[in-house]
Amino acid sequence: MGVVNKTLDGAKSVMKNFSTPKASLAKVEFLVVLTAFLQLSLVIFGSWRRRCNNPTLRCLIWAAYTLSSYLIVYTLGLMTEASFQNELLPVWAILLMIFFGSADSCSAYSLEDCEHWRNYAWQFLIKCTGVAILLIIYEIRWPMAMVLFVLFSLVELKCTDRRAALFVASGYGRQCVAKLMADYMSYEHQSSEGNIDPIQMRGYKYVVRGEELILFKRSKKRIAAERKTPSYCRSLKITDGVITIEKVWKCQGWLLRSGGGDEDSKLKDICLSFSLCKLLSLRFSGFSLPKQAHEKLWKLIQHLYGEGNGYERAFKVVEVELSFLFDTFYTNYPIIFLPFRWPVKLMGFLVLIIGSLMTLGLYGQLYISNTNQDEVHLATAGRLSIDFLVTALILIVFICVELVQLVLMAISDWAKVSLLCKYVHNQSWHNSKRVGKLIRLICRTQLLKPWERKLRQYSLLDSYDYTPSRWLHNRFTALYIDHPGGGKKQSTPAKLSSEVKQAVFHSLMSSYPRVLENGRDSLRLNKVEHKLSWACGLETQTQVIIVWHIATSICEHEHRGQISDPNFRVATYLSKYLAYLVAFSSKLLPDHPGDAEYIFYRIIYELRALLEGRNTKEERIQKLKEIGETRDENGTWSVISQGAWLGQQLLKGKRGPKLIWKVLAEFWAELMVYVAPSDNAKAHVEHLAMGGEFMTHLWALVSHAGIKREPLVERLTLNRSQSWPN
Structure with missing residues (x-):
């Protein structure tokens, strides 16, 4: 009986030690650091899963994706209910919110996650409420209030990107995005009837970039002329700002013209893959192409096959096309690479660096001079507290996360398409061989294969x-x-x-x-x-x-x-x-x-x-x-x-x-x-x-x-009474 009592007393003593302020702070620090590294793993391996069929890797990505959200909620709860005061808790809370939307290469683990985009929005609102409560408790004043405001602006930016990416990949979002393209493609094949040349891509007005600039212009005269075929699809017009496959192939700049910097057509094929991805995406929204459009696409496939080892080029185009399709459903790239969004991403990175430096500068002197052992802070030999070091570690990890993401996005196929379309649109770049060589260097950089092969x-x-x-x-x-x-x-x-x-x-x-x-x-x-x-x-x-x-x-x-x-x-x-x-x-x-x-x-x-x-x-x-x-x-x-x-x-x-x-x-x-x-x-x-x-x-x-499998006209019904074939 005495042994049992001693065991119970020991257990109570251990539990009591876990409930002390120092233990609670250590728990918060551990969870914040763990969340940071989980997000780092998502950034590095998020898009890797389309290149690797390793069940262990998929399990680790799923664990990081799922646990990070729950850990953020749990850690925010510990912070708001803490029995101690620590000036860095509000900073950690905002950093956790930044992590909530930071993995651009893994916005969703499965298609079901995309359908829960509204759930993500509510989670964001609830977490922001927890952060607001924490800020009220600590009565943050100037200049730290300004620092937290700078960091919180980054929270809104990143979480908005992820919400938008989930919405666009959801069933309703796909319908909204695909409707305009489906209407345009129902008319596109008529604009080039009898004038199709897949070698020069003449007549292939497939949209690469700028479909949001396709305008609906219908004058009264045109409406009257279209009474026999009352379809508003016929009123779609391509503006100068919209880049099509035909425009890419017609570009006379050194980079894209015949005999220039793209002799094997690899750069133009990236644009072709992106355009075909838009057409393939229509299938996920219940839209279909007319028969004439499929016939036109088949001529394009025949042309790709007819050039030497054409099957290699055709499958390469499809490889890149499917990589775009993967990113459309599982990453933030479709939102980040919208017009004017890429500069915003760079500004967000600068905001992070400035906010990080300001945070460390404001709290550095406080924690170096703090030697009071009655405080919750745990002083080290170098007179830097562990919680200050934790903050520095988190900021370093997050800067690494953002830096890795920027590098991956800069060499991604999305960036290449964006650069090539700007090159086609910007006439002043056509005469600059230096600009063409720089874009060529970026666009021909490929560190990873598109899929497992x-x-x-x-x-x-x-x-x-x-x-x-x-x-x-x-x-x-x-x-x-x-x-x-x-x-x-x-x-x-x-x-x-x-x-x-x-x-x-x-x-x-x-x-x-x-x-x-x-x-x-x-x-x-x-x-x-x-x-x-x-x-x-x-x-x-x-x-x-x-x-x-x-x-x-x-x-x-x-x-x-x-x-x-x-x-x-x-x-x-x-x-x-x-x-x-x-x-x-x-x-x-x-x-x-x-x-x-x-x-x-x-x-x-x-x-x-x-x-x-x-x-x-x-x-x-x-x-x-x-x-x-x-x-x-x-x-x-x-x-x-x-x-x-x-x-x-x-x-x-x-x-x-x-x-x-x-x-x-x-x-x-x-x-x-x-x-x-x-x-x-x-x-x-x-x-x-x-x-x-x-x-x-x-x-x-x-x-x-447009190839479809017809049911067999005749199938053998095999049963025990049947004889063996001759």
């Missing part, structure tokens, strides 16, 4: 028996984290090679304008349609992918020596990539995610029962080959049986390995194009924040071209 892989025969750790994935943790599920284990990602991009782009070019045929066209060209087309008309697209994936896996094992064959690599990479989409990202595929998940887990269950006890790849392949060579006594026609049979058809044909892999490579490339059209634009934007998907790049291309 990898194909994630999944092998069914390697991962079907995978079971997640029950320590990490169980009923309790299911409330907090997503479970991968049995049989879901990614293989090592493959580098997105030029041969894969070329194969897919070639299939895209040969598909338009015909109806997409789910792989049948490639089989027809290789003269194997009558034998293999049965595997293209299965009940669901998930079954088609898995059947061909199993067959490709069998052929891959049998022809391991063909790894040097480009068709071998194209077929195996795309096979495992589409299998990965089935297992992990079925929202990007045609089937309903619920149906795809049910079919996938049913296949996993059947495969585990079928291959039980076969631990090596050799044994598993051998079993599948046996299934492919014999009929099931009950006439079972499962997906696994179909895949095994298809694999045997490929291996036992009269064609050699090279022709087999040519058939498979062209089939998988065509299948990629077939599944690319999608109305689920939201799913693609969500994946942009997870390292990006190659499927999203292809989706952007087919969206511009």
